[in-house]
Amino acid sequence: MASEFIKIRRKMILFLVVLGPLGVIGLQAANFGLRYDWLTKVYKDNLWVGLIDNATMLAIPTLLIGLTILTSMIATIEHQTNAWKLTVALPVSKRTIYFSKVILSFLLLTLSCLLLFVGTIVLGITLKLGMDIPFLYLLKKSYFPFLAAMPLLSIQIWLSITIKNQAIPLTIGILGTILTLYGGSFPDWFPWKWPMLSNQWNEPLYFVVFGLITGIILTLLSMMDFNRKDVK
Amino acid sequence: MSEFIIETKKLTKKFGSTTVVNSIDLNVKKGEIFGFLGPNGAGKTTTIRMLLGLARPTSGSIRIFEKDIRKEKLAILRKIGSLVEYPSYYGHLTAYENLEAVRVLLNVPKSRIDEVLAIVRLTNDAKRPVKGFSLGMKQRLGIATALLGNPELLILDEPTNGLDPSGILEIRELIKSMPREHGITIVISSHLLSEIDQMATQVGIISKGDIIFQDSISKLREQANSTIEMTLDDPEGGWKMLLAKGYPVELLDDHLSFSLGTDPYVASIVRTLVQSGFSIYRVEEKKKSIEEIFMELTGKDGGLL
Numbered sequence: 001m002a003s004e005f006i007k008i009r010r011k012m013i014l015f016l017v018v019l020g021p022l023g024v025i026g027l028q029a030a031n032f033g034l035r036y037d038w039l040t041k042v043y044k045d046n047l048w049v050g051l052i053d054n055a056t057m058l059a060i061p062t063l064l065i066g067l068t069i070l071t072s073m074i075a076t077i078e079h080q081t082n083a084w085k086l087t088v089a090l091p092v093s094k095r096t097i098y099f100s101k102v103i104l105s106f107l108l109l110t111l112s113c114l115l116l117f118v119g120t121i122v123l124g125i126t127l128k129l130g131m132d133i134p135f136l137y138l139l140k141k142s143y144f145p146f147l148a149a150m151p152l153l154s155i156q157i158w159l160s161i162t163i164k165n166q167a168i169p170l171t172i173g174i175l176g177t178i179l180t181l182y183g184g185s186f187p188d189w190f191p192w193k194w195p196m197l198s199n200q201w202n203e204p205l206y207f208v209v210f211g212l213i214t215g216i217i218l219t220l221l222s223m224m225d226f227n228r229k230d231v232k
Numbered sequence: 233m234s235e236f237i238i239e240t241k242k243l244t245k246k247f248g249s250t251t252v253v254n255s256i257d258l259n260v261k262k263g264e265i266f267g268f269l270g271p272n273g274a275g276k277t278t279t280i281r282m283l284l285g286l287a288r289p290t291s292g293s294i295r296i297f298e299k300d301i302r303k304e305k306l307a308i309l310r311k312i313g314s315l316v317e318y319p320s321y322y323g324h325l326t327a328y329e330n331l332e333a334v335r336v337l338l339n340v341p342k343s344r345i346d347e348v349l350a351i352v353r354l355t356n357d358a359k360r361p362v363k364g365f366s367l368g369m370k371q372r373l374g375i376a377t378a379l380l381g382n383p384e385l386l387i388l389d390e391p392t393n394g395l396d397p398s399g400i401l402e403i404r405e406l407i408k409s410m411p412r413e414h415g416i417t418i419v420i421s422s423h424l425l426s427e428i429d430q431m432a433t434q435v436g437i438i439s440k441g442d443i444i445f446q447d448s449i450s451k452l453r454e455q456a457n458s459t460i461e462m463t464l465d466d467p468e469g470g471w472k473m474l475l476a477k478g479y480p481v482e483l484l485d486d487h488l489s490f491s492l493g494t495d496p497y498v499a500s501i502v503r504t505l506v507q508s509g510f511s512i513y514r515v516e517e518k519k520k521s522i523e524e525i526f527m528e529l530t531g532k533d534g535g536l537l
Contacts, residue, residue: 086320091310230287
């Protein structure tokens with residue numbers, strides 16, 4: 001695991017992790033900065049919820065694209081010089097190698113979500129929305145989409161690692177993001193709908209639970225697949 | 233019971249319907265430099281991949297350090313250092329960081345990094361990103377990585393690929409010194425016979441997935457032993473006469489050929505012929521080079537050397 005952190009040094013990966021939430025916050029800052037009077041009128045009942053909902057709207061596609069690029073970059077590190085054969089020939093099981101890639105992606109994205117969480121608070125305070133911050137609501141809005149996107153994370157990691165040509169996972173990831181944006185018209189079982197968190201029961205938690213369970217199952221399946229395959 | 237470090241039994245690998253490695257039995261003893269020789273595409277790399285657990289055998293078994301690779305892969309890999317074909321590295325990291333990334337997984341002290349860098353003489357370039365390295369330097373870094381875990385067995389696949397003569401010489405000396413100094417067993421593959429000839433103590437020759445020769449290098453040289461060819465007025469008559477007297481002689485076109493024995497042995501054949509009234513025109517010693525033997529073993533389509 002520590003080895004994974006050494007490998008991502010001097011790549012743009014950490015920059016990306018920061019850029020995602022920063023971009024979302026930045027755009028919201030512009031949004032609220034320019035239309036402050038109008039937006040504060042629209043959301044006059046609950047200014048914080050207004051800001052958070054706006055930020056989430058942007059954060060979801062950013063998260064999905066970020067996830068796609070991130071997993072691809074992590075896999076590229078190994079693909080580039082075919083370092084898989086080096087890593088796999090070390091006394092570490094293939095399951096561990098795969099799992100550490102998953103954990104690495106998960107941690108980095110968790111960090112992104114944390115930055116989003118903190119960033120939104122900072123922005124809200126700067127916009128003088130008051131100190132009555134709905135922490136729980138914000139926390140849910142920052143992390144629920146990510147947790148509901150766990151199956152997508154599993155799929156992207158699996159694709160990036162098993163397919164050397166990164167154009168394929170990237171394309172699928174970006175298409176998936178677009179699908180998610182139009183998620184409303186899909187049936188509830190469709191994983192690409194889940195990050196939006198809206199379902200017929202009006203209970204976002206269902207999708208979070210589905211997402212986590214499916215994500216874990218898919219990760220285990222793909223880990224088995226990786227374990228079975230020969231290394232080129 | 234076995235003193236072998238590597239022992240494979242009926243090791244086979246198929247890709248689809250093509251058999252790349254066909255039921256090979258490799259035996260490598262401790263402290264040997266085992267040269268694994270074969271033309272391109274003969275199955276060397278595939279075999280090595282299987283030894284390292286990178287590829288799964290279709291059938292057959294591999295035992296390394298007397299352990300079954302399927303059951304105790306990690307314990308085995310712990311004691312192996314490897315370099316497979318082109319060196320793998322993380323180009324954006326420095327040589328030192330590359331080694332550090334592997335060191336963390338191997339759990340050896342940090343000081344070992346400086347040691348292996350010194351062995352391959354990269355100490356001065358340790359802080360440079362590897363993408364700026366020459367192929368020779370990358371190759372040496374690959375060897376450093378292989379040595380990092382104090383391996384008891386070193387598996388090198390074509391380690392001198394793409395190196396210039398001085399680089400080859402350097403690596404060769406390095407490899408030769410290792411069994412002596414550290415008691416490491418080495419498996420080294422190459423398609424260049426001269427390479428193996430200069431380093432190995434044991435040789436295995438693989439061609440089209442089959443092991444066609446496996447023994448010490450001196451045995452291979454023995455096969456390369458000279459023959460004596462003799463031209464005389466009546467080769468057929470001489471041949472029959474010599475055979476009747478119990479000398480194993482071959483009749484080739486217009487001359488006789490027999491494998492070189494002791495000097496008195498050769499003299500006795502000549503004497504027998506002369507005393508029986510044959511005129512001997514020429515007695516020549518034909519030396520078969522190790523290359524010719526190799527070509528004979530691997531067949532014509534080897535495309536080596």
